[in-house]
Amino acid sequence: MDATFLMNSLWVMLGAILVIFMLGGFIMLEAGSTRMKNAGHIAGKTIFTFGLASLVFWAVGFGFIFGDKANFLVGLSNFFYSGAELEGMSLSSPVFFVFQLAFAGIAITIALGGFAERAKLSIYLIFTILFSAIVYPVVAHWIWGGGWLAEHGKQDFAGSTVVHLTGAMAALAATILLKPRIGKFNKDGSANNIYGHNQVYTALGVLILWVGWFGFNAGSTLSVEDGFFGFVALNTNLAAGAGAVAALIISWMVMGKSDVPTMLNGALAGLVAITASCAFVDTWASVVIGLVAGIQVFYSVRFFERKKIDDPIYALSVHGAAGIWGTLSTGFFATPELATVGKPGLFYGGGFEQLGVQFMGVAVSGLYAFAVSFIILAIAKKLMGGLRVTEEEEIMGLDLSEHGSYGYPEIFMAEENKRISS
Amino acid sequence: MNCGINSYQSLKKWKDEQILNLRLDAYALNELHDCVMKTVFKIALERMNGEKLPSWKFVWFLTGSGGRMEQGFLSDQDHGLVYETEDPEAATYFLKLGKEIADGLETVGYPYCEGNVMSSNPIWCQPLGKWKEQISDWMKEESWQTLRNLHIFYDSRVLAGEKEYIGELKSLIHNRIKNNSNLLSRLMETSMHIKNAIGPVGQLLPEEKGTHQGELDLKYTAFIPYVNAVRLLAIKEGIFETSTIARLEKLQDIKGYDAGMDRCKNNFATLLKWRLLSYKQTDTYNDTHFLQIKSLTKRERNELKRILKDGKNLHQFVIRTIEKGAV
Numbered sequence: 040m041d042a043t044f045l046m047n048s049l050w051v052m053l054g055a056i057l058v059i060f061m062l063g064g065f066i067m068l069e070a071g072s073t074r075m076k077n078a079g080h081i082a083g084k085t086i087f088t089f090g091l092a093s094l095v096f097w098a099v100g101f102g103f104i105f106g107d108k109a110n111f112l113v114g115l116s117n118f119f120y121s122g123a124e125l126e127g128m129s130l131s132s133p134v135f136f137v138f139q140l141a142f143a144g145i146a147i148t149i150a151l152g153g154f155a156e157r158a159k160l161s162i163y164l165i166f167t168i169l170f171s172a173i174v175y176p177v178v179a180h181w182i183w184g185g186g187w188l189a190e191h192g193k194q195d196f197a198g199s200t201v202v203h204l205t206g207a208m209a210a211l212a213a214t215i216l217l218k219p220r221i222g223k224f225n226k227d228g229s230a231n232n233i234y235g236h237n238q239v240y241t242a243l244g245v246l247i248l249w250v251g252w253f254g255f256n257a258g259s260t261l262s263v264e265d266g267f268f269g270f271v272a273l274n275t276n277l278a279a280g281a282g283a284v285a286a287l288i289i290s291w292m293v294m295g296k297s298d299v300p301t302m303l304n305g306a307l308a309g310l311v312a313i314t315a316s317c318a319f320v321d322t323w324a325s326v327v328i329g330l331v332a333g334i335q336v337f338y339s340v341r342f343f344e345r346k347k348i349d350d351p352i353y354a355l356s357v358h359g360a361a362g363i364w365g366t367l368s369t370g371f372f373a374t375p376e377l378a379t380v381g382k383p384g385l386f387y388g389g390g391f392e393q394l395g396v397q398f399m400g401v402a403v404s405g406l407y408a409f410a411v412s413f414i415i416l417a418i419a420k421k422l423m424g425g426l427r428v429t430e431e432e433e434i435m436g437l438d439l440s441e442h443g444s445y446g447y448p449e450i451f452m453a454e455e456n457k458r459i460s461s
Numbered sequence: 462m463n464c465g466i467n468s469y470q471s472l473k474k475w476k477d478e479q480i481l482n483l484r485l486d487a488y489a490l491n492e493l494h495d496c497v498m499k500t501v502f503k504i505a506l507e508r509m510n511g512e513k514l515p516s517w518k519f520v521w522f523l524t525g526s527g528g529r530m531e532q533g534f535l536s537d538q539d540h541g542l543v544y545e546t547e548d549p550e551a552a553t554y555f556l557k558l559g560k561e562i563a564d565g566l567e568t569v570g571y572p573y574c575e576g577n578v579m580s581s582n583p584i585w586c587q588p589l590g591k592w593k594e595q596i597s598d599w600m601k602e603e604s605w606q607t608l609r610n611l612h613i614f615y616d617s618r619v620l621a622g623e624k625e626y627i628g629e630l631k632s633l634i635h636n637r638i639k640n641n642s643n644l645l646s647r648l649m650e651t652s653m654h655i656k657n658a659i660g661p662v663g664q665l666l667p668e669e670k671g672t673h674q675g676e677l678d679l680k681y682t683a684f685i686p687y688v689n690a691v692r693l694l695a696i697k698e699g700i701f702e703t704s705t706i707a708r709l710e711k712l713q714d715i716k717g718y719d720a721g722m723d724r725c726k727n728n729f730a731t732l733l734k735w736r737l738l739s740y741k742q743t744d745t746y747n748d749t750h751f752l753q754i755k756s757l758t759k760r761e762r763n764e765l766k767r768i769l770k771d772g773k774n775l776h777q778f779v780i781r782t783i784e785k786g787a788v
Contacts, residue, residue: 229674295657295666 046263047130051138054258057251058141062089064247065148069155070446071240072300072352076436077156078236079446084160088151088167089144095171096143101136103176104184112177114184129262138258142198145255146175146206150412152354153210156220157433160441162419162426169415170209177411178205178404192381193400194373194393196271197259199315199365200404207359208408210350216416217426219349221433230344233351238299245303249279252310256317267318274317275310278329282309285333293337300353304340305333307357312365316372318379324372331368332361366401370394467507469568472500476569480534484740487733491530495620498523498540501569502621505561509554517551519544520622521562524578528616529688530704531733533749534740538563538571539578539613541585543592543626551588559586578613589626596633600644608651612689615696618703628701635699642786645697649783652689653776658682658769665754665766673751677765679736680750686772687729690779694718697783705729725775728768735765 066085070078092100098119105125106114117125125132147170151163179201181188195201224230235241256275257268286305290298309329316328339356350356370393373384381396383389420426427433432440436451445451466472476497483490502521525539526532540562542555559580567573580586587595596614599607611634617627638645658677660666667677688705695701695708698715702708709726712718739752757765 225672227672229672230670232670292661293664294669295660 043263044130047261048134050263050268051130051258051261052134054254055134055138055141057254057258058138058145059089061141061145061248061251061255062086062148064244064249064251065145065152066244067240067247068244068303069152069352071237071242071244072235073156074233074436075236075447075450076438076445078438079444080160080437080441081155082446083442084151084163085148088147088163091164091167092144092147092171093140095168096140099172100143100176101139103172104139104179106184109180109185111187113180135261138261142202142255143171143175143179146198146202147171149203149206149354149358150209150213152206152352152358153213153350154217155351156437157217157427158213159423159426159428160437161423162416165419165423166209166213166412166415170412174209174408174411174415175201175205178408181404182400188396188400188404191396191399192393193396194319194369194378194381195315195366195400196318196380197256197314199311199362200401203311203314203358204362204366204401204405205408207355207357207362208405209412210354211348211359212409212412212416213426214348214350214355216413216420219347220351221430223349224347228347230347235300241300241303245306249306249310252279252314256314260318271317274320274322274325275313277322277325278309278313278317278332279306280309281326281329282306282312282333282336285309285330286337287333289334289337301337301340304336304353304357308332308336308361311358311361312368314362315365316369319369319373319377320384321372321374321377324368328365328368328372332364335360335364363401363405367394367397370397466500467504469501469504469565472497472504473569484737485734487730487737488530490534490737491532494527494532494536495530497569498527498566498571499620501565502562505558505565508561508565509558515544515551515554515558517545517548518623519555520619520624520626521580522617522619522627524613524617525574528618528703530618531684531688533736535745535749536571537574538566539574539576540566540580540620541578541582541614541617542580542587543623543630544588545623547588547590555586556581556583584610589629592626592630593633596630600634600637603644603647605651608648611648612652612692615692616703631701632699634696638696642783645693645783648696649693649780652693653780655686655773655776656681659766663766665762665769667754668751673748675755676751676753678750679732679752683732683769683772684736684750686776687725687732690772690775691725693779693783721775721778724771728771731764731768 062085066082069085070081073081101120102116102118103113106116106118108115120136122133122136128135147167150170151167154163180186182193182195182201183189220233222231223233252275253272257272260268260271283302283306286308287297287302290296290301309332312328312332313325317325320328336353336356339360340353343350343355348355369381369384371384371386373381373389373393374387375383382393385391385394416426428437428440436445438445466475476493479493480490483493520543521540522528522543523540526536527539542559544551544555559582563573563579563581573579578585584595596611599610615631615634617631619627656678658666665677667675691705691708691712694712698712700708700711702711706726706729709722709729713722735752736750739756740749754762
């Protein structure tokens, strides 16, 4: 067995571990951005849904994306993947499988962000199965599995569209159908801040995601050849930094305060945006892409709030808006040397051709993910007596209503504890 | 103004009828508040009749916005008592009277003071001798809380009783400052926070969230900065007037304070006027300081920005003046 094959396998396995560890980032980010009474639920469901999504990915997801005998929507082999080596791979196939599984796990986690603080646990379960089986694999097949968008030369190196936009569009469908949390909007239409309970968690979550992103983007080289993964990591880091800086500055310019959650969203938006383009653009373009993402995420959050869409952890803006921008960005900035897929961008003499492909990819993938997610949830709403916990349960918190115990028992069970100790 | 009423309930009714006629006149509005509060005091004294009438001299004073004659339509109560002799009987009597006054004011529509600056609180209801000790202790301690108390006390205005007591006590503060400039610096450090209302590109910064979305928090962006800055100058110069406008008028007469004081005076009068105009009948106390920016004309908006900027400049002026030790 040759050394390159082993090195590739080792590198991508490391990437898979980093990407799976991003779930730790999501746990911190989501729990920190929401209220204490839902913390245990949010942390726990993230682990549970990843477990469930792993099984679905093994059963059908992987086969739908990468299988042979493909139709327009999906491939049709390698279901219940045995771990066998597949043909023509320059790394271990099970490693490739685990790496891809990790991406599917991130996509469903993003989607479920839109459910935060009000959806029933049973809805999480149903949606995880169906999203992982028929939403994510179709888009992934189109772009990464040799589908029609791949044939058009759609550039999406590590998944601004495939992972982030797909997840965000499902989150959008969910937030629309679920409606805002109790107390988010006033009768006169103004919005209230429902503060997250721990900004330190949120910041640590962002850092874990940032580090994990080196697995996500640099790992997506799938090889150690020429050490190119280092360049991808460099671009990734620059965009994250630029996103954080731009978001902090714009929040200060507009609101007169340097808002911490906005800055954190800016770092994530930079990461999401560079995900599509990290292997195709120069370093200076990474900085520009990150800066634009940081400003965009600030306005995007305000936009959704004005539209009365309650997005507790900003999934729509961070993963959706930045996912769209990131995908389009290669249509502007992809260089002739780096565009190993598709064509160079508008600023490098490629004209509007690649930009057009990127636009089509974003529009069709986004619409597909939104429409199918919406239909799944609308049917579930009918059949399962609504998507939401009751008002009473929402007020008491999902920790208690869905799981029967608190993430922070000492806070909420103080009375009981007093009785025991006295 | 004399309302000739002898129960809290009928006084409340009378006040609620009168008050809405005063939309355009901040001064008359405060005269009305004074009249109502004096009547409350009179009724409270009468209701103490089970006790013997006080033979001791005393003074009942207002502080806070009432002390400064800067109340809007709604306002909470801030007040205290100073009495002549150290005598347990007097102490019991005046605390009981203080409680009666606070309850009376509450019935008439002035919510209890959250900070407990009320005559029913032993800290704010003491014999003159104890008051002097207390103020000395506050000045010695220079802690955040005791400095806050000094700020509050300096806005005291007599509503009933012996006027000279308050002047005597305020002189203690002014005299100490003359010999100890550090105290003035400490007073400044505890009262110079401004809630920023103008953004880096010169735009107004209204509330982002909540039921006051799109409205400007006048209390913390404008009123308090002006009030605090002008109070510091008043303490420095030994001015015993309590209203911000009267203090500014006095300052104008002092050498070294230039036309800036006149401008501040006009600004502050405009703020008082806007607050009255923006009042809605459904407002609670916390609502009354928010100004709907959309309801302002472009000219008014520019005026508001200028007033806010002048407020910042006034702060800079106060800081420089106090650091320098002279005007």
